Each structure stands twice: as C-alpha cells, then as structure tokens.
Amino acid sequence: MKVIACYSMKGGVGKTATSVNIAYMAAQSGLKTLLIDLDPQGASSFYFRVKPAKKQWGKRFFQAYESLIKNIKASDFEGLDIIPAQLSFRNFDSLLASTTKRTGRLKRILKGFRKEYDLIILDCPPSISHLSEAVFVASDYLLVPVIPTTLSELTFEHLVSFFKDKDYSKDKLMPFFSMVQAQKSLHKSTIKKMASKYKYFFKTVIPYSSDIEKMGEHKAPVERYARTKPANTAYKELWLEIEAKL
Amino acid sequence: MKELNKIFFPLLTLKTQQKLSDKLAPRFQLEQGPTLSNKFKFYDDYDHHLWHANLLLYSDSKKTLWLFNNVTTKLEKVQTPNKVKFYWDLPSGHIKDILAKRIGFSALMAKNQLLFTETSFGLRDRNDKLVIRLKLITHDLNGEQSNYLMLQELRGYEKEYHSVLALLNPSQKALIKQEVLPFLLSTLNDFPNNVIQLKNPTLSKEMPTERAVRSLAGAMMSQAEVQVPGLIDDIDTERLHQYRVHLRKTRSLISLLKKALPNPTAQWLKSELGTFSRHTNRLRDLDVFLLARTQYESILPPGFEAGISELYKEVERQRTSEFKKVKKYFSSVEYLDRSKKVIEDINEKPIYSNLFSTTPIEKSAKALMLTRYKKMLSMSNAINSSTPDDEVHELRLEFKKLRYLIEFFSDLLPKRKTADIISVTKKIQTKLGDFNDYCTQIEFLMPFSDDAKIEMSKALSGLVAAIYQRKIHKRTEVESAISEYFTNNMTTKFELLFDTEYQEKKS
Numbered sequence: 054m055k056v057i058a059c060y061s062m063k064g065g066v067g068k069t070a071t072s073v074n075i076a077y078m079a080a081q082s083g084l085k086t087l088l089i090d091l092d093p094q095g096a097s098s099f100y101f102r103v104k105p106a107k108k109q110w111g112k113r114f115f116q117a118y119e120s121l122i123k124n125i126k127a128s129d130f131e132g133l134d135i136i137p138a139q140l141s142f143r144n145f146d147s148l149l150a151s152t153t154k155r156t157g158r159l160k161r162i163l164k165g166f167r168k169e170y171d172l173i174i175l176d177c178p179p180s181i182s183h184l185s186e187a188v189f190v191a192s193d194y195l196l197v198p199v200i201p202t203t204l205s206e207l208t209f210e211h212l213v214s215f216f217k218d219k220d221y222s223k224d225k226l227m228p229f230f231s232m233v234q235a236q237k238s239l240h241k242s243t244i245k246k247m248a249s250k251y252k253y254f255f256k257t258v259i260p261y262s263s264d265i266e267k268m269g270e271h272k273a274p275v276e277r278y279a280r281t282k283p284a285n286t287a288y289k290e291l292w293l294e295i296e297a298k299l
Numbered sequence: 300m301k302e303l304n305k306i307f308f309p310l311l312t313l314k315t316q317q318k319l320s321d322k323l324a325p326r327f328q329l330e331q332g333p334t335l336s337n338k339f340k341f342y343d344d345y346d347h348h349l350w351h352a353n354l355l356l357y358s359d360s361k362k363t364l365w366l367f368n369n370v371t372t373k374l375e376k377v378q379t380p381n382k383v384k385f386y387w388d389l390p391s392g393h394i395k396d397i398l399a400k401r402i403g404f405s406a407l408m409a410k411n412q413l414l415f416t417e418t419s420f421g422l423r424d425r426n427d428k429l430v431i432r433l434k435l436i437t438h439d440l441n442g443e444q445s446n447y448l449m450l451q452e453l454r455g456y457e458k459e460y461h462s463v464l465a466l467l468n469p470s471q472k473a474l475i476k477q478e479v480l481p482f483l484l485s486t487l488n489d490f491p492n493n494v495i496q497l498k499n500p501t502l503s504k505e506m507p508t509e510r511a512v513r514s515l516a517g518a519m520m521s522q523a524e525v526q527v528p529g530l531i532d533d534i535d536t537e538r539l540h541q542y543r544v545h546l547r548k549t550r551s552l553i554s555l556l557k558k559a560l561p562n563p564t565a566q567w568l569k570s571e572l573g574t575f576s577r578h579t580n581r582l583r584d585l586d587v588f589l590l591a592r593t594q595y596e597s598i599l600p601p602g603f604e605a606g607i608s609e610l611y612k613e614v615e616r617q618r619t620s621e622f623k624k625v626k627k628y629f630s631s632v633e634y635l636d637r638s639k640k641v642i643e644d645i646n647e648k649p650i651y652s653n654l655f656s657t658t659p660i661e662k663s664a665k666a667l668m669l670t671r672y673k674k675m676l677s678m679s680n681a682i683n684s685s686t687p688d689d690e691v692h693e694l695r696l697e698f699k700k701l702r703y704l705i706e707f708f709s710d711l712l713p714k715r716k717t718a719d720i721i722s723v724t725k726k727i728q729t730k731l732g733d734f735n736d737y738c739t740q741i742e743f744l745m746p747f748s749d750d751a752k753i754e755m756s757k758a759l760s761g762l763v764a765a766i767y768q769r770k771i772h773k774r775t776e777v778e779s780a781i782s783e784y785f786t787n788n789m790t791t792k793f794e795l796l797f798d799t800e801y802q803e804k805k806s
Contacts, residue, residue: 102428103455122300126455129421129429134454169300272427 054167055299057174057227058192062208064179067198067231069096070265071291072176075196077274078292080133084171087125090138091188092178098137101128102272105137114142115158118165129273134170142178156183160191172299181215189221196295198231198259201243209247227298229255229291257291260284304452304460307482308469309445310435319448322466323422327430332419339413344405345529345538352401355484357413366394367484374481383407385535404590406535414439415480422463430459436479449479502710508559508663509649509656512552515707516568516645519549524638531629533622536586539579546576551703555667558655564644571641575634582625584743585618598765599758606758610747613755664708669797671701672790679785684778688738691777695731702728716796723789727780734777737770 059072069092076088076097090097098105103126113120125134163173177188189195197212199205209228216223228251234240248254259265262284264275271278275285320329339357343349349356353369364383365376377394384406386398398407420433432451437444450467452460475482500514523545529538550572557565588595589611596607628634651657675697682691702724705717744763748756 102426104426104428124455125300127429127453 054170055172055194056163056192057172057194057196057295058177058188059174059196059198060177060185060188061179061198062181062212063200063205066179066200066205067259067265068092068179069100069176070268071196071198071231071259071288072097072174073100073268074274074276074285074288075292075295076133076174077130077276078288079172079174079296080128080130081276082292082296084132085169086133086172086174087136087166087170088128088133088174088176089136090176091142091184092138092176093143094178095138097176098135100268100272100274101133101135103128103135103137105139109139111139111142115162118162121162121165138176156186156190159187163191181211186219189216189219189225192225194227194295194298195225197226197228199228199247199254200232201230201240201247203239203243206243206247209251213251223253226253227255227295228253229294230258232261233258234261255291255294257287257294259287259291300454302476303454304450304457305475306450306464306472307447307475307479308467308472309447319467323463326466327422327424327463328427329433330421330423330429332421334416334418336414336416339415340409341411341413342407343410344402344407345526345534346405346541347410348401348405349398354397354401356398356407364389364394366397367481369485372481372485403537404535404540405537408534411441413441415483417479422459424459429453430456431463434479436483438483447479447483449475499707502660502708504661504711505659507649507651507657508556508660509651511660511664512556512559513645513647513649516549516552517642519545519552520638520642520645523549524642527629531626533626536590539583539586539625543576543579543583546572548703548707550576551700552707555671555700555704556663558653559663560656561650561652568641568644571637575638578628579625582618582621584739585614585621588614588740588743589618595762599761603754603758603761606754606756607762609752609755610758610762613747660708661711664704664711665797668701668704668708669793671697671704672793672797675701676785676790679781682778682781684775688774691731691774692735692738694781695728695735698724698728698731712796716792720792720796723784727784730773730777730780734770734773737766737773740766741770 057075059068059075061068072088072090076086079086088097088101095105106124110120110124121136124136126137127134166173175188175192177185197209199209213223213226215221216226230244230247233244244258260283262282264279264282264284267278268275275282275288279285323329337359339359341355341357343356355367355369356364357367358364358379362379363376364379365374367374375394377389377392379389381388383389385404386395386402389395389398414437416437418435420435421429422431422433424430430453432453434449434451436447436449438447439445448467448469450460450464473482499518502511502514506514523542526538526542526545529535530542550569553560553565553568553572557569560568592611596604599607649656655663675694678690678694678697682694702721705712705721705724709717741763744759744766747759750756
C-alpha cells in the first residue's frame, strides 16, 4: 500500500482537483483507492457527492483505525472509497499538539488499511502545521501542485528547506506545474527556471481550464464529462508519471 | 473491515423489473448502466466424467477455456489459440493436468450452451449519490430462461441497502460471497441434460448367485452398449476401449461363475461376447500404436524420423480401413440382433437349475476368489527365468480375473482389508501389463516389415530391438514381483478374508 498526500502551503493551487482526478484515475487503473479529505472545507467530498457523518468525530480521527473505518463511504466509482471531511477537522492541530508522538500517529493509523487498499490519497488543507508534519511522515510521496509564479516558487523553496531542516527525504516530493496558462510569459519562464533547478518536477503540466472548474457543477472527476479535453488528458498523463514512480 | 453484503434472488419474470422501479421510485432513482452478454459452451467427455467430478469446463466467446470447481468454487482459465479436442491440445498447466486425470484419452464434446446477460443498475438517493449497485442477470440454458437480481451493498450505505431489501422483500434469497457467474454455475442442478451414470447394481450378501450374476452381467452389457453410438461416430479411441473393457468383464464374470447359469446359456453367451470382441481386436491394436506415437519416436535416436513417419502413415492408412469394417459391423442388423439377444438372455429371470445358482453370492464369490488365488499360487511356483513368456501371460490373465472378481463383489467384502489386497494386486498387474504390452508391440510391428521400404524397415528394426530390450528387463522385474506377491503373508490374508468355512466356524 502507498500513501500520497496532495499538499501545498498555498491555497487555490489545484490540490483538491488533483486529489479527485488522480484518485479516480488510480481506481480506474485497478488500484483499490481511498481518498481521505483532511480539509475541513470538504471540497473533495463535495465533488464525489459524499456527505460527512452526522455526528462530529474529528476528535476520534487520530485515536484508532476503527474510528476511521466507520466513516468510509463508497464513491459512485468502483474501487474508490472516501473518508469525507468534517468541520471538526479544523481542530486537528490542537488535537495533535496535545498528543505525544504526534508525528507518527497518522502513519500508524493508516497502516491499518494496508489489507484493504492499494493506495491512499490525502487531500490536505493549505498550512504548515502539526497536521502537515504528520502527513509528511505518514506519506510515501507528496504530490505538490505549483502555479508557476514567483510567489509559488518561493513557497516551494520554503517546503524544500523545511524538508531539509527536518531531515525528510526529498525523494518524497512529486512537484508538478498546475493551473498553467501557456500564453503567459511569466508562467513559461518560471517553468523553465524551476524545472532546471529541481530536476524531479514531473514533465506533465496541468493547464488552467474551465473544464476543471466545472467539476463543482458536475460533481464528478473531469473524465466523466470532458473525457477528450486537454485537462483530462493532462491528468491521465500525470497519473501515468505517478504510477511509474509507485 | 466489515464484509459487504451481496444478495441474490430470482425474479419470476422480467416484468418484475418495472414493478421494482415502481417500488423504489419514491425514495430512489434507478439508473441503468451497461449490459454485458456472453455465450458459454460447456464441454465434457462422452461419459460426463467432469460433471461427475463436480467440474464444469466451458468456453466464452473470447477463446478462453474456464474450469469451475463446484466444490471449492474456484474458477481458473487457460487461453486456447487452437481448437481443443483432447487434453493434450491444451497448453501445459493445471487445467491440462486435471483433464488428463479425469478424461484421459476421451474427446471433449460440446454438451450445453448458456447465454448469460448482465445489466448493471445503480440506485441514487435524493442527493443524486449512488447508494446501491444492482445487477439484473438473465441466463438462458438450452432455451430455458431464468432471471435474477443481485443487490450489492456499498460501503457506508448499509442503511440504504437494508431499506431496499425490505422494500423488495424477496421470498427466496441467498447471500453470496463470490462473483455472480461462479455462484450461478454452482446452482445449475439440472444440468447437463441426459447425464446418466450407469453403475453396477448393489448386491446383498444373501442374493442367490444366479441372480447376482445376471444383474451384474446385465449392467456391464448396458455399459458396453452405451459406447456403441460413440464408437460408430469415432468420437475418440476411448469408446472402443470402454466397449471392450465392459465386454471383457462381462465375459469374465460369466466364465468364472458359469456354474450359476444353465450350461447352454453360459456357453452361448461366452461365444457371442467373444465374437463381438474379435471384430474389434485389430482396430484396438492400431489405436494403441497410434496413441503411443510420441513414446515410440523418443525410443529411437535422431536419424530415423523419416522411417517412423512412413511407418505411422501406413498404420494410419490401415486404421482408416479397419475402422470402416468395424463401423459397418456395429451398424449392421446382424450385430443389432445378436447383441439384443445377448442382453435379453442375460436379463431373463433366474432359473436356479442347480445348487450353486441358489448359493448366497457372498459365499460363492469368496470361495471362488480363494480358489483362483490358490491356482495362481500354484502357477507362480512354476515361473522362473526359463519359463516361456506364454506362461507368464497366463498368470497375468489370472490376475486380471481375480481383480475383476474383487471389483464385482467389492460391496460384499470388508473395505480396508480388500483395499490392501487391491493395492498390491494393482502394482503387480502394472508390471505384468507392461510386459504384455512389449510382447504385443513386437508382434504387432513385425508384419510391417517391407524390404521395398528401406527407411521404414530401418526404423522398424530399431523399434523392435529397443522394445525387445525393454521386454527382457521387464521380465526380470515381473519375476521378482511374482515372488514378492505370493508370500505366506499374502496367502494368510486371502484365507482370512475369503475362507468362508473358516469364517462360519469362527462365528
């Protein structure tokens, strides 16, 4: 079983869209996949039409594997299950702050799923926090969407430094360019600069696309309503690059 | 994690589908998915050996053979790029091994056809979320159609699953763990058509000997006759082989227990059965040689391929010609009349013309087995390295008769002790059988010699020489096996098991 976290310190970079589409592609490839929505906004749950549990259970999230199981819901697609987000997840950081051995706790809990799932995808909230650290430790890979602008470049450098300071392996990092507008010269020059500096950037770029924005309307991954469009082709190619690394 | 429920139940008619929608409509929306259809052809040999072993062999439209085990519900497959008629046409693997064991040299025949259609549905709740999966399954077996519905629980939606089940409220249902098709296959109780398994009748210890002999002989003749249509159609070499085996057993039984029947009847039956058998001797010899082609080719070193090939062409030509004669004979009015008369005679009511015929079968059978054993013991004492091969063959035939006797009357004998004797007897019979095969093969091959066909003659000489060496080696093994078999221990076993006077005194 592998764990991929879709993570960025910045919001609005395409984390959720990536999580949803990659989780879908993985399931279609035959991997039994679980998408865990850690963002209290609950966007990826929304895209899959999965409502959170009525009772608040955020406090129990890190207690045991059994409390997670009860909240798993099947998506509409074979091989893809979801643990939907809850507003109570906003308290994760204070929860984790109060526990001992907090960074390893999430990893231990997710290990419990190894018999049922081939792949777990974590849709993470935008932050650098105790939760983020727990995610870094628990994940085999970090899928990092980067909008090719100067500020995003800075944010990515902060992440790389953080990894270096904490002695996390940079081999975990799977950065890729997201929401790319090919006609913008800033995007083109930033992509060239960053790809040259960080050789491990994926070759696939995800374009800025209204088809991706329409996910909220259709409440489905892009392939379900815009199969032949460039956005979907890009997600497919991104998945193939990820799969090769797995 | 909790196992998800999968429930399966029959639908009486497809009109029920509309009723289902109506029942579910207020709470759920029914969404139709794709329909998959597959045509399956089921295969078995002439005697349905796979069916009787709880196995189903079938092909789907994609030239794949599947083997379903109805006991373990295990489903395996093998790709078949070429047409498969015998087990050796399959690529190496588990399925080939199973078929070799279960059907041997018999041909696979298409027996039944199943058309399987599966339509997927989803039930969505008011938020347009898929909460249950459904499958509507139709199977058409040889023209008879049945419909089923399968409900599949989705994780996190147990409540919805139970509420739909309560709405549908089927009277007959089954919780299944495997996929639909293996489950369906395991329910095909009345499949295939016309499966018959002819068995020997159950004998009771007190049954008069004549009645027991007539019952057994009648059953074995039926088993022989069942093979005749397949023999005429030349389905495979096993039809002729099985016909001869059952005929031989019938003849052996009548001969061994001839005193149970009126003398003219016994003599006449033996003669008729001998005639039927003689018409097939040559064809069987040719078949045996053809079946062993790979073995013979491996006996000779490289360089003889052309000669062996020529020899086989000649044998195949003779086989074609001989088969025509056999087919003509078995299709003839003469054979039909004579075989009918034989069966009628065997199945006549017992006459009880003498004391032996009324003796309880357990007593007469056991006494006979002990007598035969003692005769064999005496014959074995005369066998040494200088004994002519013919005398060894005589002993081989006695072993065969003894084994037949034990098989005929196995119901009357203690299982474990008899199993011991059968096991040891089978081992020596194998050696004697191999020895006989070598002798027969040499006799079979010699007449093919032809000075005009040099390559063939060279190959023939090589084969005969190689087989002769094997024969000599086997003869030594046979002599050892005979002395190992006929020990005081074995004699005591036979006396304890079959000496009825001793047993009567003991009781």
